[in-house]
Amino acid sequence: MYAPGELSPPRQRGALRMLASFVRRYPARSSAALLATFVASLFEGLGMSMLLSMLSITTDESGAPTGPQRLAMGALMRIGIEPRPGALLLAAVVLISLRGYMSLVAARQVGYTVAHIATDMRLTLIRATMRARWKHYLDQSVGGLSNAIATEAQRASESFQLGAEMAAMALTSIVYLVVAFSISPQAGIGAAIGGAVLLLALRVLIRKSRRAGQRQTQLQKSLLTLIASQFAAAKPLKAMAREEHVDALLTDETQQLERALRKQVTSKGALTALQEPMLAILVGTGFFVGTTVLKIPLAELMVMLFMLARVVNYLAKGQKAYQQLVIHESAYWSAMSAIDAAHAAHEPRGGDRPARFEREIAFQEVTYSHDGVQRLFDRVSLRIPARGLTLIVGPSGSGKTTLLDLIVGLREPDSGRVLIDGVPLPELDLRSWRRQIGYVPQESVMVDESVAHNLTLGEDVPEEKIRAALRDADALQFVEAMPEGLATRVGPGGSRLSGGQRQRLAIARALIHDPRLLILDEATSNLDPEAQQAIVETVSRLKTHMAVLAVAHTAMLVEAADQGGRPAGGRLGRRARGEGGARPGVENGQE
Template identity: 40%
Template structure:
C-alpha cells in the first residue's frame, strides 16, 4: 500500500499500478482467481456458443447450419476426443461445460470475497498502525471524522476495486471465447461487429470519465460529512442547551446535499451508459441481420448462430465497460486510502534511543524552549521534579502547561534544551518503555460503553481482576464499584453516563494506576468536579505521592495546597512558587 504516485500519473498507469499492488500483496489469490475465472469462461463460452453447431452435427444437418470450415473443425475436434456426435452426447457435453463453469466461478468468487475482506482489513490495520506511530502534532492536525471515514468507507470501497478487477477478468475471458467462436463461424461479420463494438466503447467513454469524477466527489463529500458529523455530535449537548442545534443541522444538510449531488451524478452516468449500450447493441444486431440477408446472402441458420454469438459478445463488452466504470469510481477511494497511509507514515515519530529508563532521582528540564507554528510557547524553562514528590504546574490557559507535560512524555520534542529522566536525556531512552512507566489522567473523563473492568484493563490480557481491584482501591473507587449490581463487571453506559462525575474521574485514575506506573500525570484532572468532590479526589491524588512521582497541571487550590512543589508557568517561563503563595495560584 505504500506507493508514491507522481502527480502526472495517467489513468492507464493507475490501473496498471492497481493490478501490481494487488498482485504484489496477494499473489496467490490473484493467480487462483484469474485461472479459475479464465477456465470457467472458456467452459461457458464453448458449451453455450457451440450448442447449436454441435446439435446440427449430431442430427446430420450441419451443412445448412454453419459453414463447412466450422463443421470440419468441430467434427475433427470430436473425433480427436473419441466422442460420437449424438444428440444426447452433445447435450451432456453442454451440461458438463456449464457445471464446470459454475463450480470454478464459485471457487473464484469465494476467493474474491475472502480477498476483498482481507484487503479491507489489511488497509484498515495499515492505516491504524501508521496513525498510532505518527507524530503527536500530526495527529492533532487531523479531524476525527476524517479518520473514521478512512477506516470505514474508504477502506471498504478501496477493497471493492479488487472485485471490480476480478469481474473485468471474468468478462474479458468470456468475451475472448465468444469472439473466437464468432470468427470461426464468419470472420468477416465477426470482425465488423468487433469494430462497431469498439466504436460504441469509445463513444461511451465519456460516461466513464463522469463516473471517475463522481467517485472523486463522493470520496471528498464522505470525508467532509463524516468529519462534520463527528464534531457536531460531540458538541450536541451545549448546542441544544443554547437552542442552536438548527445551525448544526443546516451545516450537515448542506454537506449531505453535496454528497447527494455526487451520488446522483454517479447513478445517472451508470444508468445512461447501460441504456445507451442496450440501444446501440440492438441497432447493430438489427442492421447486421438485414445486411446479412440482403447484401451478404447468408443462410438464415448461419445468421441465427452469428446473431446469438454476437449478441452475447456485444453484451459482454457492454458489461465490460460497466464494470470498468465501477472500477474507476472505486479507484478514487483506493488512492485516497493509499495517500492517507503514506501521509501518516511520512509523519512517523522520530526515533528515540534504546537506553532503559528509570525514575529514582527525578525529572529535570534544562533551558527548554519550544515553538509551535512559529509561536514560542516555552522559553529557557528550568524545572526540577523530584521522584516521590507531588509537583504541580499552574498558570493561565495557553501558558504552556500541557506542552511541558507532552515534552516529558516524549510526545513533543524540545526546540532547544534538554529533558532529563534520572539525568538521562529523553532522546536516549527507549521511549515506549518510558511511557509504560507513566500513568496519565486527562481532563476529559473518556469512558468506553463497557464494563468497569474493561474500562480499566483496556484489553490488556496480562491484567487480572486482582490488579484492577488494587487500582480501584488506590483510586478510592472500590467502595462504589463493589456496590454495583455486577461489581467491576457492570457496564458504565455511554460515556460513563451511569456514573457521577467524581466516580468517572476515579475510574480514569484507576486506569492510570493499574499497570503500576512510576510517574502519575494529572492534566487538569479535577477541573470539572464540584468543590466537595474535588477535595475528595484531591486527597486521593495526594496520597499517590507516597508511592509514585506525581506531576499535576491545575489552577485549583484544592490540589496546589496538597502539593510539595508548585511552579507557575507564565509568558513562556517557569517560576517556583513560595508555600504561602499557593492558595492564590
C-alpha cells in the first residue's frame, strides 16, 4: 500500500539551468521575448537620459554636460532637432511610450511561450507514457501523473514568465548602471555596491522559498497519488466504514501543504518588507557620504542618488521574480523527471516484419521472473496452435496472466524465445502482432462513454459489426434493453453495469476487430452459468477460425478445450488434459 513520504523530493538542478533549458528548447520564442525586453529597457534608459538632460539644462545652465546628456543631445542633433528643453521632453515622452509598447510585445511573447511550454510538457508526458513499456504503466500512479499534467506543467511553465521578468529587471538595472557610470563613475560604483549588498543580504530568504516550493511540489504529488489510489479502492473502504484512516492521511497531507504555502507567503512578504528599508538605508547612506565625506554638489548628488535608487530598485524587483522562480522550479524538475522516466521506459517497436499468425505461437525454453530472483517460468516450452481453444489452468498466482503478457509482448522473457509462426517476437512489428489480438482482461474497466464507444474505442465501426460482436458475446439482449441501447452511457469505470455485463462488453470489444487470437483471462469467472454457457458456445464457434487462449478454471470451458496447460510449481508445461471431457493431446486443434 501507498505510504506517505515515500515519494522522494524532486531533484533540484538549479533555476538557471531550467531557464537555459527553456532557451535551448524554444530559441526563437525566448530570443524574441528577450530582444523585446532589451529594447524596452533601452528605450527606458534613453528616455530617462532625455528627462535628466532636460532637468540639468533647465536648472543648471553653467555645468558641463554629463555623459547621457551629451548622448541625448547628440542623438537629437543627429536627427536635426535643436536640443531645447521642449524637444528633450517630447523625445522623452516618445521614448517612454515606445518602451511601454515594447513591454507589451515582450509580455505577449512571454505569455504565449508560457502557454506553449505547458502544452508541450503535457503532450510530451502523455505521449511518452503511452509509448512506455507495460512495466512502466504498472509503476505509475494515476494521481501522480494527473498532478504532473495539471499542476506541475502549469507551475513549470509559469517559471518561464518569472525568468523573463527576472531577465527584464536585470537588463533594466544594467542599463541604469551604465547610465549611472556615464553620469559619474562614483554613482556607478555606489549603485553596484548597493545592489550587491541587497542581493547578498537577502539570499537566505530565497533559500527558504526554494525549500517551501520543493515541499509544495512533493506534497501536491503525494496528495494526488494518495487520493487516486484510495478512491480506486473506495468500495471496501466505505463498506467496512474504514474511511477515517484515509481521511486522517488526507487531512495531514493537506495541512502540511498549507504550512508549506504559508512559508512561501512569509518569505515572500519578508523579502518585500526588507527590500524597501534597505533601499532607503542605501540612499540615506549615499546622501550622508556624498555630502559630508565626498562633498558632492547637491544637484549632482541628487541625480547620482536617483540613479542608485533606480538600479537597486530594479535589482530588488529581479530578486522578487527570482524568489518566485525558485518556488516554481521544483515543479519543473518533477515533471521533467516523470517525462525522462517515461522516455527511458520507451517500448521498442520491435522489428519491421509484419506479424503473420497462420500456424502457431511457440515458447522455446522461456525463463521469466518478475523481480529477477524468483523464477515464475523455468525453461518452459509450449505451442499454441492458430486454431482451436487452448486452456491454461492453474491456481491463482501461478503465472497465468504473466504468460499472456509474454505472448502479447507486454513483458519479455529473461531468456528463451517467444515465436509467432517461427519468427521471434522482437523481430516482429509489435503493433502489427497486437492488432491481431482480442484481449479480455481479468478486470474489465469501461470508460464513461456510450456502449458503442466502449466497444470500438473511438474507431469507426459499422453498427452491424458492433451488433454482431455483442451477439457473439451474449450481450446484445441486455444492451438493447438499456434506455438508449448502444448509445447508453455506462458511467465512470462502467459503474452502471454489473460485473458480468462489463465482462460481456469486454468480450464483445475483443471480438469487434475479428482477431486471429482471442485471449480470455478468466473472462468467464464473473459470469453466471447461463452467460458462461453462451460464451462456451461462442468460443466453440470462434475456435474454428481463430486461436482462443483462455485462462479459466470453469468446467464448461474445459469441455470445449482442445488442449490445456497447467502452470504449476514454477513450471508451466503443456499437458494434455484428461478430465472434464477435454479432448487430450490435440496438438493442432483445427476441427
